[in-house]
Amino acid sequence: MKPVNLKKLAQELNLSIATVSRALNDRYDISQPTKDRVRALANKLNYEPNHHASSLRRNKSKTIGVVIPEVDNHFFSLAIKGIEEVARRNNYHVLIYLSHEDYQRELAVMRLLASGRVDGVLLSVASESQDFAHLDLLRERGIPVVLFDRVYAGKDMPKVTTDDYESGYRATQHLLEAGCRVIAHLTIAHTLSISQRRMQGYQAALQQFRVPYDEELVVCEAAGKPQSASLPQTLLTQRPDIDGIFAAVESLAMSSYEACHNLGLRIPKDVKIIGFSNLKTASLLAPPLTTITQPAYEIGKEAASVLFQAVVKNRLVSAAQSKELKSELIVRASTASTTLSSKEPVALALALGR
Amino acid sequence: MKPVNLKKLAQELNLSIATVSRALNDRYDISQPTKDRVRALANKLNYEPNHHASSLRRNKSKTIGVVIPEVDNHFFSLAIKGIEEVARRNNYHVLIYLSHEDYQRELAVMRLLASGRVDGVLLSVASESQDFAHLDLLRERGIPVVLFDRVYAGKDMPKVTTDDYESGYRATQHLLEAGCRVIAHLTIAHTLSISQRRMQGYQAALQQFRVPYDEELVVCEAAGKPQSASLPQTLLTQRPDIDGIFAAVESLAMSSYEACHNLGLRIPKDVKIIGFSNLKTASLLAPPLTTITQPAYEIGKEAASVLFQAVVKNRLVSAAQSKELKSELIVRASTASTTLSSKEPVALALALGR
DNA sequence: TTGAAAGCGCTACCAC
DNA sequence: GTGGTAGCGCTTTCAA
Numbered sequence: 001m002k003p004v005n006l007k008k009l010a011q012e013l014n015l016s017i018a019t020v021s022r023a024l025n026d027r028y029d030i031s032q033p034t035k036d037r038v039r040a041l042a043n044k045l046n047y048e049p050n051h052h053a054s055s056l057r058r059n060k061s062k063t064i065g066v067v068i069p070e071v072d073n074h075f076f077s078l079a080i081k082g083i084e085e086v087a088r089r090n091n092y093h094v095l096i097y098l099s100h101e102d103y104q105r106e107l108a109v110m111r112l113l114a115s116g117r118v119d120g121v122l123l124s125v126a127s128e129s130q131d132f133a134h135l136d137l138l139r140e141r142g143i144p145v146v147l148f149d150r151v152y153a154g155k156d157m158p159k160v161t162t163d164d165y166e167s168g169y170r171a172t173q174h175l176l177e178a179g180c181r182v183i184a185h186l187t188i189a190h191t192l193s194i195s196q197r198r199m200q201g202y203q204a205a206l207q208q209f210r211v212p213y214d215e216e217l218v219v220c221e222a223a224g225k226p227q228s229a230s231l232p233q234t235l236l237t238q239r240p241d242i243d244g245i246f247a248a249v250e251s252l253a254m255s256s257y258e259a260c261h262n263l264g265l266r267i268p269k270d271v272k273i274i275g276f277s278n279l280k281t282a283s284l285l286a287p288p289l290t291t292i293t294q295p296a297y298e299i300g301k302e303a304a305s306v307l308f309q310a311v312v313k314n315r316l317v318s319a320a321q322s323k324e325l326k327s328e329l330i331v332r333a334s335t336a337s338t339t340l341s342s343k344e345p346v347a348l349a350l351a352l353g354r
Numbered sequence: 355m356k357p358v359n360l361k362k363l364a365q366e367l368n369l370s371i372a373t374v375s376r377a378l379n380d381r382y383d384i385s386q387p388t389k390d391r392v393r394a395l396a397n398k399l400n401y402e403p404n405h406h407a408s409s410l411r412r413n414k415s416k417t418i419g420v421v422i423p424e425v426d427n428h429f430f431s432l433a434i435k436g437i438e439e440v441a442r443r444n445n446y447h448v449l450i451y452l453s454h455e456d457y458q459r460e461l462a463v464m465r466l467l468a469s470g471r472v473d474g475v476l477l478s479v480a481s482e483s484q485d486f487a488h489l490d491l492l493r494e495r496g497i498p499v500v501l502f503d504r505v506y507a508g509k510d511m512p513k514v515t516t517d518d519y520e521s522g523y524r525a526t527q528h529l530l531e532a533g534c535r536v537i538a539h540l541t542i543a544h545t546l547s548i549s550q551r552r553m554q555g556y557q558a559a560l561q562q563f564r565v566p567y568d569e570e571l572v573v574c575e576a577a578g579k580p581q582s583a584s585l586p587q588t589l590l591t592q593r594p595d596i597d598g599i600f601a602a603v604e605s606l607a608m609s610s611y612e613a614c615h616n617l618g619l620r621i622p623k624d625v626k627i628i629g630f631s632n633l634k635t636a637s638l639l640a641p642p643l644t645t646i647t648q649p650a651y652e653i654g655k656e657a658a659s660v661l662f663q664a665v666v667k668n669r670l671v672s673a674a675q676s677k678e679l680k681s682e683l684i685v686r687a688s689t690a691s692t693t694l695s696s697k698e699p700v701a702l703a704l705a706l707g708r
Numbered sequence: 709t710t711g712a713a714a715g716c717g718c719t720a721c722c723a724c
Numbered sequence: 725g726t727g728g729t730a731g732c733g734c735t736t737t738c739a740a
Contacts, residue, residue: 003468003470003495005732005733005734006733006734007733015710015711016710016711016712017711017712017733017734017735018711018712018713018735018736019710019711021733021734021735021736022709022710022735022736029709029710030709030710031709031710034710046465046468046491048465048466048468048469048470049469049734050410050469050470050733050734051469051470051471052406052409052415052471052732052733052734053406053733053734054733054734054735055716056404056406056407056410056717056718056733056734057715057716057733057735057736058716058734058735059716061406070435071425071431071435071438072431072435072651073431077425077426077427077430080425080450081424081425081426081452084425084451084452093466093471094450094451095417095447095448095449095450096434096438096448096449096450097438097447097448098435098438111400112402112447114357114400115357115402115403115404115405116404116405116406116717117405117406117447140400141357254634254635254638257638258638280608281608281635284612284639284640285635285639286638286639286641287640288640359716359717359718360717369726370726370727370728371717371718371719371728372719372720372726372727373725373726373727375717375718375719376719376720376726379719384725384726385725388725403717404716404717404718406716406717406718407716407718407732408717408718408719409732410716410717410718410732410733410734411717411718411719411720412718412719412732413732470733
């Protein structure tokens with residue numbers, strides 16, 4: 001019932017606890033025969049070192065914390081996959097916390113993590129987050145933090161992001177080139193720098209094409225609110241002149257599809273839609289969705305790698321370690337140019353499997 | 355830089371370490387004024403108890419481990435959400451491990467967890483798992499384990515599953531009622547009881563409808579192998595008489611769609627498809643996919659609840675604690691009966707947004 | 709090459 | 725009510 005510990009091993013082997021410990025840690029000052037004997041017994045008794053004891057002693061937990069707004073979202077689950085991958089390679093464990101887009105929760109979690117429970121933290125901030133005192137708290141304790149995707153713009157800390165400005169620009173440009181002139185932009189929390197950058201790209205593209213910026217066309221989802229699902233529908237009803245939608249997050253692209261269905265608007269003929277998304281099924285939608293796809297898995301891996309540089313070297317890293325990865329524009333039928341309508345029936349038939 | 359500890363607080367307050375500890379733990383034998391003084395300073399200095407020290411001392415880690423085959427899958431990410439929810443309510447932390455469908459990894463993780471690092475474990479087994487010695491290991495250590503979704507059939511331990519037999523039956527029945535007579539069943543690892551039960555439901559429904567069971571129509575995906583994506587296509591090519599597909603996992607339903615597109619087969623006219631899936635976009639696919647949807651979030655919550663019963667009461671639980679939740683059959687266009695073809699153009703136009 | 713012993717930060721037992 | 729102290733299991737000086 002009670003797990004075997006060093007004492008038990010030492011007794012059985014007539015060795016001291018210290019020797020057993022060193023043998024198991026493969027220290028150079030222990031003879032090979034002793035090492036072998038110790039290892040053999042440890043294996044036989046299924047010895048596993050007590051993690052809390054060694055963490056306490058070494059002041060290293062071999063654990064990182066990951067704090068994300070939500071997990072039922074392809075972007076974050078892929079990022080976790082990448083993070084777990086790197087952590088495992090470094091023999092690290094991964095604690096997961098969901099902020100549910102709630103700054104209070106994020107704060108509470110970060111406070112907990114400040115107590116030496118983890119050697120480092122990966123954070124993608126909640127959309128409500130405005131204050132970042134909690135980051136300083138970890139910094140004071142010497143616990144490195146790397147932000148990914150949803151980051152605080154100003155802070156001097158390493159961030160792993162994507163080219164959100166360029167992506168916003170390209171998405172909007174793509175719609176404009178496809179003939180759209182009244183382009184709605186659906187986004188989340190203005191406070192997020194990620195949203196701001198996508199939006200700036202949107203504005204820049206409009207300007208480039210000499211399309212006036214219309215504030216009414218930019219709608220921001222209140223974080224985690226249920227009404228957000230109906231947001232596109234409300235907008236499309238109020239502004240029937242909209243002929244393009246640029247959704248800054250996957251969920252808004254999906255509710256735009258639903259809104260079009262409900263309102264009898266044809267995609268892409270009446271409204272063209274492009275959205276940030278990591279949906280594997282984007283190409284199987286009706287019609288297939290044109291996406292800006294972030295390299296979510298790579299972001300996770302990259303963020304974890306940057307963190308481990310800090311963790312291993314045991315020092316705080318700065319904004320200088322930041323990385324920016326490129327998102328990919330994947331053109332599909334939802335933004336097919338109306339001038340290509342002669343080809344449309346074929347494409348549609350294919351999409352339908354007809 | 356160094357985190358504040360009890361010693362520091364005790365010094366500043368001219369109290370003993372013991373008193374400070376008890377004050378912070380709100381013990382009855384400490385006077386209110388003292389508690390207030392201690393709390394005030396602790397707050398001011400951002401004191402957070404050292405988790406490893408108290409875990410070591412109390413022999414309680416306030417942490418559970420979650421071991422799943424993969425995370426980039428709606429079922430598991432929703433389950434995690436449910437688990438995290440319950441854990442948080444119990445003031446517990448959640449460690450995440452991905453087995454990547456690899457038994458060796460699963461084993462290695464379970465060994466690690468046997469060392470008192472966690473107070474309990476939630477496990478959804480890798481498809482390759484055949485041996486379960488690692489479960490006994492945790493049992494010996496008194497660490498409760500609850501299996502969810504992908505479970506070991508025989509073991510006397512609590513399991514949280516869905517009505518897989520009934521779901522398999524209903525899915526197949528649904529296809530049969532829609533007119534299918536040559537129904538392929540795409541599944542994963544035969545060794546999983548979950549697969550076996552779905553398959554038994556499939557067989558039972560066939561028998562009920564006096565449709566002979568054809569072994570060739572049952573194809574099993576080799577876990578995590580890249581060829582699995584092309585599996586439906588190979589099958590549909592070899593057996594052009596197939597008029598229905600029952601996919602036991604989401605990914606196989608998706609590759610069936612792709613296969614149909616590639617082969618020019620019309621869904622649902624030529625082939626009807628039903629699949630287990632937690633895809634939020636099922637209704638937006640071309641055509642909308644009929645699904646068996648498992649209550650993933652609830653499974654996570656339920657599994658965690660069962661685990662916490664054991665963790666709190668500090669005893670192992672048995673199979674008697676098992677729960678079975680119901681999956682839901684959501685009928686959509688991918689299995690629309692061919693006799694309804696008069697309505698089809700409308701449905702399709704809607705699906706297309708035309 | 710091995711052993712003895714201190715101590716990581718905390719809790720719990722026993723005094724007073 | 726409060727303080728002293730032992731000890732959770734481990735690592736790591738320092739001695740031998």
